[in-house]
Amino acid sequence: MTVRVMVVDDHPMWRTGVARDLAEAGYEVVATTGEGRQAVRIAGATRPDVVVLDLQLPDVPGVEVIHGLRAALPEVKVLMLSASGEQQSVLDAVKAGATGYLVKSAAPEEFLAAVARTAAGEAVFTPGLAGLVLGEYRRLAAAPEPADAGAPALTDRETEVLRLVAKGLSYKQIAERLGVSHRTVQNHVQNTLGKLQLHNRVELTRYAIEQGLD
Amino acid sequence: MIQATSAGGLQVPLWRAIVVYRFASLAFALALIVSNVGDYRRPLAAIPVAVVLIGWTVAASWLYARPQRRRWPLLIADLAVTAAVLLSAEWVIGRDALGSGTPGLAVAWLAAPVLAWAVAGGRRLGVVAALLIGVADLAVRPRLSQSSLTGTTLMLLAAVGVGHVARLGAIAEARLQRATELEAANRERERLARDIHDSVLQVLALVRRRGAHLDGEAGELARLAGEQEAALRRLIATGAPPPSATGVVDLGALVSAYASDVVSVAAPATAVPLPAEVATQVVAAVGAALDNAARHAGATARVFVLVEDEPESVTVTVRDDGAGIAPGRLAAAELEGRLGVAQAIRGRVTDLGGTVRIQSAPGQGTEIELVVPKLHP
Known part of the structure; x- marks a missing residue:
C-alpha cells in the first residue's frame, strides 16, 4: 500500500x-x-x-x-x-x-x-534536534520547582545516546560504540521524544483544567 | 545660518504666531495713530504710513507663508520697511511731539521683523535685527527716555527667547527626522530579509537540491548555490545579541555563528549564560578546534559542535567525522607538537579552570571535548 x-x-x-x-x-x-x-x-x-x-x-x-x-x-x-x-x-x-x-x-x-x-x-533526528531535546531535558531537570514530579527525565543510557546523535554519529555507529543493536538505539531516541510529547500533553491538559477550560 | 529651507513641521506654529502678532500689533498701531493724529505735525501724512502698515502686514504674512521665500531678500525687505516706517515718524509726527511723549508710528508692530529674523536664523540674527530696529527707534527720539530703552530691551529679550525656541525646534526636528530614517531603514532591512527568505533562498536551496547529485559543472553550480544560500542566511539572520548589562552572554548563540555547510551546531533552545570574558575564550577555543578539524580531518569531513548546559559546567564538543588518529599516535603527535592547535585549546581552557579531552580512533574522526566550570560568585 x-x-x-x-x-x-x-x-x-x-x-x-x-x-x-x-x-x-x-x-x-x-x-x-x-x-x-x-x-x-x-x-x-x-x-x-x-x-x-x-x-x-x-x-x-x-x-x-x-x-x-x-x-x-x-x-x-x-x-x-x-x-x-x-x-x-x-x-x-x-x-x-x-x-x-x-x-x-x-x-x-x-x-x-x-x-x-x-x-x-x-x-x-538531526544532530541539531538532539541538542535541542538534550537541552530541554536539562532545563526541566534544573527547573527551580522540583515539585513538578511529572517532569520527564532521561535515563543515563538515553542521555548517552542523545549526546552521540548530537555529535553527528549515525545510529549504526552508536550501536557499534555502545555494543547494542541498531533497534535499541532507535528505541532510546524514540523514547526521549515520546516522554517529552507526553509531558507536553499533560501540561496542556493541566493548564486547561487550571484555566477552567476542560 | 538661515534654515529657511527647512519646511519645518515644528517651525510652522512659530511662523503662524508671527502672522497673528503682525495683525494684532497692526490694530494697536492704527488705534494709536487715530487717537494721536491731532498731535502730529503732518496729520495727512499719517494716511500713507497707515497704508504701508496695512499693506506690508498683509504682504509679509503672505510672503512668509512659503518656506522657500523665507530668505535674505524677504528678511531684509521686512526690516527695511519697518525701519522706514519708524524713521518716517520724525517727519510725520515731528521731534517735539515725539519728545513730549507721543508714541511712534509703528509701536509694537516694529518687533515683527525681529521675531521673523529670530525664527529664521536663531538667537544671533534675532539680536542683530533687534539692535538695528532699536537704533532706528532711538534715532527718532530727541532724547533717550526710559520707556524707549525698555522697548528696545524687551525686543532684544524677545529675539533671544524666540531664537532659542526656534533653534531647539530645529534640533528636535533633525533628531526626529534621524529617528524616523533609522526606523525606516530597519523596517526596510527586515522586509528585505523576509523577501530574501521567501524568494532567493528558496531558489538557491532548490538549485542546490536539484543539482547535488550531478557531476561536473552542474554539480559545481549546485554546490556554489548552496554556499551562497548559507552565506545569505547568515547575512539576514539577526546577529548574536550584545552582552547584557551584567556582562553575561549566550554561549549557544555565539557558537552557533560557526554553523555552515560543513559545520553543524547543536545547542539548547534556551540561552547558555556565561560571563562575556569566559565565553570569548571558549568561542576562541572552539574556533581553534574547528581550524584543527578543517586542517586534519580531510576535505569531505563534516564537523559537529554540541553545546551542553549542565548544572555545574558547560561542555562544548567539537567532533569531526574525518580520518581520525590511531590511539598511540595521539599522545605522540601531541608530544611532537603536531597538535599545536590542541595545545592552544588546552591553554585557553585550563586558564578558565576547565579540562580538555581529546578522543580519536582511525575512521571514527576526532573528538575534542571542552568542559568549563560555571563560576558561582
Missing part, C-alpha cells in the same frame, strides 16, 4: 520540487498547499499518512498546524522542514508531536530517507 503524503510549504517552486521527488520515489502525494489553515482543513478529507511541513508558514505558526493536524488525524506523522536558526520553534513543534526534523538544505536522498522513516513510525 502506497504511503500518502501531504506537502505544506508556502513556496510554490519548492512545493512542486518536493512533490515530484516524492512521486518519483513511489509516494502518493495527496495534497500540496501553502497555508497552514488549509492544510488542517483538507487533512481530514485527504487522509495523508505523512505531512511534510515547513515550520515557517505565512498564516499560522507551525506548532498550531501540528496541533490541528493531530486533532483531525491522530495517527498522522509529521516531518518538519525548516531553515536553520529557529531553535525554539523546532523544539515546540517536536513537543507538539512532530516526529521528524530536517533542515531544508538536506540532500534529496536524505529527504526521501527521512520521509520513509517517518512513515515507518521512526523518529528522524
Whole structure:
C-alpha cells in the first residue's frame, strides 16, 4: 500500500520540487498547499499518512498546524522542514508531536530517507534536534520547582545516546560504540521524544483544567 | 545660518504666531495713530504710513507663508520697511511731539521683523535685527527716555527667547527626522530579509537540491548555490545579541555563528549564560578546534559542535567525522607538537579552570571535548 503524503510549504517552486521527488520515489502525494489553515482543513478529507511541513508558514505558526493536524488525524506523522536558526520553534513543534526534523538544505536522498522513516513510525533526528531535546531535558531537570514530579527525565543510557546523535554519529555507529543493536538505539531516541510529547500533553491538559477550560 | 529651507513641521506654529502678532500689533498701531493724529505735525501724512502698515502686514504674512521665500531678500525687505516706517515718524509726527511723549508710528508692530529674523536664523540674527530696529527707534527720539530703552530691551529679550525656541525646534526636528530614517531603514532591512527568505533562498536551496547529485559543472553550480544560500542566511539572520548589562552572554548563540555547510551546531533552545570574558575564550577555543578539524580531518569531513548546559559546567564538543588518529599516535603527535592547535585549546581552557579531552580512533574522526566550570560568585 502506497504511503500518502501531504506537502505544506508556502513556496510554490519548492512545493512542486518536493512533490515530484516524492512521486518519483513511489509516494502518493495527496495534497500540496501553502497555508497552514488549509492544510488542517483538507487533512481530514485527504487522509495523508505523512505531512511534510515547513515550520515557517505565512498564516499560522507551525506548532498550531501540528496541533490541528493531530486533532483531525491522530495517527498522522509529521516531518518538519525548516531553515536553520529557529531553535525554539523546532523544539515546540517536536513537543507538539512532530516526529521528524530536517533542515531544508538536506540532500534529496536524505529527504526521501527521512520521509520513509517517518512513515515507518521512526523518529528522524538531526544532530541539531538532539541538542535541542538534550537541552530541554536539562532545563526541566534544573527547573527551580522540583515539585513538578511529572517532569520527564532521561535515563543515563538515553542521555548517552542523545549526546552521540548530537555529535553527528549515525545510529549504526552508536550501536557499534555502545555494543547494542541498531533497534535499541532507535528505541532510546524514540523514547526521549515520546516522554517529552507526553509531558507536553499533560501540561496542556493541566493548564486547561487550571484555566477552567476542560 | 538661515534654515529657511527647512519646511519645518515644528517651525510652522512659530511662523503662524508671527502672522497673528503682525495683525494684532497692526490694530494697536492704527488705534494709536487715530487717537494721536491731532498731535502730529503732518496729520495727512499719517494716511500713507497707515497704508504701508496695512499693506506690508498683509504682504509679509503672505510672503512668509512659503518656506522657500523665507530668505535674505524677504528678511531684509521686512526690516527695511519697518525701519522706514519708524524713521518716517520724525517727519510725520515731528521731534517735539515725539519728545513730549507721543508714541511712534509703528509701536509694537516694529518687533515683527525681529521675531521673523529670530525664527529664521536663531538667537544671533534675532539680536542683530533687534539692535538695528532699536537704533532706528532711538534715532527718532530727541532724547533717550526710559520707556524707549525698555522697548528696545524687551525686543532684544524677545529675539533671544524666540531664537532659542526656534533653534531647539530645529534640533528636535533633525533628531526626529534621524529617528524616523533609522526606523525606516530597519523596517526596510527586515522586509528585505523576509523577501530574501521567501524568494532567493528558496531558489538557491532548490538549485542546490536539484543539482547535488550531478557531476561536473552542474554539480559545481549546485554546490556554489548552496554556499551562497548559507552565506545569505547568515547575512539576514539577526546577529548574536550584545552582552547584557551584567556582562553575561549566550554561549549557544555565539557558537552557533560557526554553523555552515560543513559545520553543524547543536545547542539548547534556551540561552547558555556565561560571563562575556569566559565565553570569548571558549568561542576562541572552539574556533581553534574547528581550524584543527578543517586542517586534519580531510576535505569531505563534516564537523559537529554540541553545546551542553549542565548544572555545574558547560561542555562544548567539537567532533569531526574525518580520518581520525590511531590511539598511540595521539599522545605522540601531541608530544611532537603536531597538535599545536590542541595545545592552544588546552591553554585557553585550563586558564578558565576547565579540562580538555581529546578522543580519536582511525575512521571514527576526532573528538575534542571542552568542559568549563560555571563560576558561582
